[in-house]
Amino acid sequence: MAGFILKRLLQAIFVVLAVTLIVSFAIRLSGDPAVMLMGGGGNVTEQDLQNIRQALGLERPFYVQYLSFLQGILVGDFGRSFMGGTPVSTLIAHALPSTLLLAFTSLLVSIALSVPLGVYAAVNRGRWPDQLIRILSLVGLSFPNFWLAIMMVLLFSIVLGILPPSGMEGPESFVMPALTMAIILTATNVRLVRTSMLETLSQQYIMVARSKGLADRVVLYKHALRNSAIPLVTYIGLQFGSLIGGIVIVERVFNWPGMGTLAFDAISGRDYPVLQGTITVLALFIVLINLLVDIAYGLIDPRIRTE
Amino acid sequence: MAGTQAVPSPSRRRFRSLEFALGVILTGGMCLAVLFSSVLFPDGGESMDLMARLIPPFQNPAHILGTDPLGRDVLARVIVGGKISLTVGILSVLGAVVVGTLVGLIAGYYRGIAEVLLMRFADIQLALPFILIAIMFLAILGTGVDKVIFFMIVAQWVQYARLVRGSVLALRDREFILSARAIGVGNRRIIFTHILPNVLGPIVILMTLNVANNILLESSLTFLGLGVDPLIPSWGGMLADGRTYLQSAWWVSVFPGLAIMFTVLGLNLLGDWLRDLLDPTGQTSK
Amino acid sequence: MRFSRTLKALGFTVATALAPLMAANAQAAGTITVAVAIDPGSWDPIDTFLVDWSSAANNMFDGLTARGADMKLKPGLATSWEMLDNNSRIRFKLRENVKFHNGEPFNAAAVKFTFDRLLGEEGKKGPQQSNYNTIDKVEVVDDNTVDFVMKQPDPVLLTKLAGYGAMIVPPKYIQEKGEDYFNTHPVGTGPFKFVEYSPKVSLTLEAFPEHWGGAPKLDKVVTRFISEANTQVAELQAGRIDVATLIPFGLAPTVEKSQNLDLISITGPTVVSLRLNTKNGITKDENVRKALIMGIDRDAIIKAVLLGHGKPIASFQSELSFGNDPALKPLPFDLAKAKQMLQQAKVPAGAPVKIDFRGNDATFREVAQAAAGFLQALGLKPSLQPYEPPVLLNDIIPNGKTGEAWHQAWGGWTFDYDNTAYLMYHSGEKWNPYDNDPKLNEMLEKQRTIYNVQEREKLLQEIARYVADRALEIPLYNQNTIYGVNKRVKNFDAPSDRRFRFQETSVE
Secondary structure, eight states: OHHHHHHHHHHHHHHHHHHHHHHHHHHTTSOOHHHHHHTTOSOOOHHHHHHHHHHHTTTSOHHHHHHHHHHHHHTTOOOBOTTTOOBHHHHHHHHHHHHHHHHHHHHHHHHHHHHHHHHHHHHTTTSHHHHHHHHHHHHHHTSOHHHHHHHHIIIIIIISOOSOSSSOOSGGGGHHHHHHHHHHHHHHHHHHHHHHHHHHHTSHHHHHHHHTTOOHHHIIIIIIHHHHHHHHHHHHHHHHHHHHHHHHHHHHHTTOOSHHHHHHHHHHHTOHHHHHHHHHHHHHHHHHHHHHHHHHHHHHOTHHHHO | OOSOOOOOOHHHHHHHHHHHHHHIIIIIHHHHHHHTHHHHOTTTTOOOOGGGTTOOTTSBTTBTTOBOTTSOBHHHHHHHHHHHHHHHHHHHHHHHHHHHHHHHHHHHHHOHHHHHHHHHHHHHHHHSOHHHHHHHHHHHHOOOHHHHHHHHHHHHHHHHHHHHHHHHHHHHTSHHHHHHHHTTOOHHHIIIIIIHHHHHHHHHHHHHHHHHHHHHHHHHHHHTTOOOOTTSOOHHHHHHHHGGGTTTOTHHHHHHHHHHHHHHHHHHHHHHHHHHHHOGGGGOOO | OOHHHHHHHHHHHHHHHHGGGGGOOOOOTTEEEEEESOOOSOOOTTSOOOHHHHHHHTTTOOOSEEEOTTOOEEESSEEEEEEETTTTEEEEEEOSSOBOTTSOBOOHHHHHHHHHHHHSHHHHTSSSGGGSTTEEEEEEEETTEEEEEESSOOTTHHHHTTSGGGOOOOHHHHHHHOHHHHHHSOOOSSSEEEEEEETTTEEEEEEOTTOTTOOOSOSEEEEEEOOOHHHHHHHHHTTSOSEEOOOOGGGHHHHHHOTTEEEEEEOOSOEEEEEEOSSSSGGGSHHHHHHHHHHSOHHHHHHHTSTTOEEEOSSSSOTTSBTOOTTOOOOOOOHHHHHHHHHHTTOOTTOEEEEEEETTOHHHHHHHHHHHHHHHHTTOEEEEEEEOHHHIIIIITTTTOOOSEEEEEEOOTTOBHHHHHHHHHSTTOTTOSSOOOHHHHHHHHHHTTOOOHHHHHHHHHHHHHHHHHHTOEEEEEEEOEEEEEETTEESOOOOTTSOOOOSSOEEO
8 A cells, every 4th residue: 555655646746747847838938027027118128128037037048947946846935926026935825725715615515515416316316306406407517607607796796785796705705606616516416426326226235224114314324325425525536626727717707816816817927936836736736635535545445556 | 337227217218308309409409500600690790880789689670689789690699609619619529539539549458658658648637727727828829719629639638538548448358359359350450340339438428528518618718818809709709798798788698608508508418318328337227 | 305404404504694794895984995907916116017006006105296186297205396407407305304104204315215226226127117217316415305317318207206116115114124025015105004915805005194295084095906897896886895997898887877886987098009010911001001090980989889988099199198289180981982092002802901909908809899890891801819918018019920900008107109109119119010210210219308398299299190191000099097986985086097096085
């Protein structure tokens, strides 16, 4: 097992390194941060631009810039934002909790929605509640999420006036962003719960438990659901990456001060350190969660390890 | 692959056909309308009339669904706009399938270095927040339908490769493959005549769902300002531009929104139906 | 199954969770909340060129001169000034008994420190230095008098001293706390002082009662960073912000119709035109360029797309700009004549006209489409290419990779035609990738040396006429600055350049 974990750990490090290299290289392919900082205004000369490039350390060859970035990461220093000079680690320290909080809230809401719905659908397999749940959950998956978000703002903030349209303040500000994300997640999670429930329900011991006259609810929750939990948890772990991706757009509509906002602004401002920092940290999280899922899986099912 | 292939109950069968019927009606209807859009609207939804801007729907017979802020017919643009969305959705998926399936077959069948590379590549892509990378690359490459499609292929072929590799791994040591090999059938032939047909099911399911997904993705990229020429109507573009008018002229963005929803819903329903049909685990019954 | 009970419980939980929010309202007495699009990241005056910086920081800092909402120049930290030594030296008398927010005194040494810093090594790292490098050095005459020694004449200097990089900063504070600390904990002499900055979220200022202009009426000014226009308007409608600065014209009617809101629409600095490629494509021909100008009905565009929130222009400046000539009129819209001119120039039907533009500009997206509609009517084949702004501004335009036309939108806050004209028409400048006209170069260089106001204005007007004659661009419009403002805001002197100063403003 230790060997397996070590191997996966090495792979994870390799992946994060590759991600940093891709991002650092790609963002430098177009656009000049010095020009961005100058904003095109004023009587900017090439000398002024050179001065700024020098101050930002951009005149060094790419590999030097990249290596110094890596060196910084090792001691937790991601450099400073080109825009204003705030340390990137400070910016991330502000933004990461917001994004993670939103991500986990969305996951929780989605689980709270999809477990009862999925179980209910499985138990009523083929009857109308099953059909309704399946089709409705697909409807949720069929909207562009920014549109859904804007529609919700229109309804809850402007027409009803009960929720704040943007920002992260109290618990109420989580409702719409988390719901937007959760609706999309729920569509897949409901199916997952339903399928694994159906599988579990068809197994012998459940039938035995049922035939022994155990109450339906006890059988469902105590036996069946517990057994369906493993694939669900695995899948949710794997979802985390795409969840983070989706959050970028939701953060933008709801003006959520998270990693997506940070990264998006960094792309448009060609703020290399901020972009490298945010994407590295996000990748680290995704890789870590996948790693945990893998290890947990390896613990449960030894066959995986050999693969 | 449990052998308990229970006969679906009558209601179950009816449900399946309901999913199928709905899927076909929605997706098929949209595809037909889009296919014949150049006959229905020869101007391509581009005629502009600044004097006839923002006519509400169902008031002017010439503009059943109203007009947009530049006085263009919303119905025409919704129908014509499907072209871009469907083209992006279908071409990107076809491209990713071809690349992904080939790599997946090779990696799964021959294993070795190809497999190691594929798996590490897949790890890297899983760790990249997709939308951010899309924004970055479109910013760098510039925008355009071709680039959006290209980027989606680059981002998604791995999904197919992983899927195919997994299926091939499960198949390659099965008796019928081993016996084929024993009687001297060539590797290439084994791959294409014995293995490929057996992995098609999951591929088709993933394709259907990804066409749906990519249509949404195209609209999201347009929303972020990375879309295509706004003169060419596209659902994503109409939604993104219409959001300014949500409160004053809802029809500008609600109708393209519904068009996306119906098409994507239809595709999702079909994908779901296919999954039930082709994915054996979905058929294990109580 | 008993899941209905679970669902009921879930619904109940949601309802209880939401109940207390019904009364939620962020409007605090004495606090004004303004939304701007971008967080500048640093509040140091020499670090940024962003208007959004000024929207917030103009309340925190003072310059030697000041400019009110009426765009008239008036005394700021300097009470008077005079030109000496044949205009090569400007002497400022400084306001006495002024203190920075940290108690540090404002004096000649502070002015010298500010400009030494701006023009020295620290300023080199930021975008503001280049705006001020006509200044050679600042000399302290006595504690309340400073001399600006000029390297070359700069007629716009007094205006430039009213904002951005010329804002006066506290020497002791910066020397003690360091440059980095100052970025996020700014100190100035303005009517409001810094309280808190939360990156990407908000900046909070509170009243500085000892301000030389008198104590402000408000207790607090909160600036929130919201980059989506729809979100700003939704926040405005929900009563959670008092002033929205990002309102595409399409959203203007929504604000107008809201009962608790006012739409303020005033002439602003931003002008928009379609620059033309004079080197390649059909636009190489001056007559074709003139035909394109005549083929686009800018009045119709202003009416239909800008909903009247703009004015037609004949040259690349607003009517507030120094150098604007009201007598200069753009070529009138005349479709038939334009078609005829295209024919004479032997432009084939369906000739391509590609327009490159900033993809994130919601209003211009529509303007570009409308303009393309007019070009279609001329028998041309227009196409629109949206770009991410950094790519358009850093690569496509400066490197001459544009199509036949490209989008230029600019608002020089100094309201001086020189600010844009030099960079757009002088050869070798970044915003002039194609054209090289010795006569134009000469005029542009000459006006920079003239201090005589009338003489310089005449020359600037001549430049505008010359540019129009050569049809270097399709002048479109000067778009209004529009704000959505909550009705509870009183005495709001809306500045056309978005540099707010809430000294007299109050909220109910």
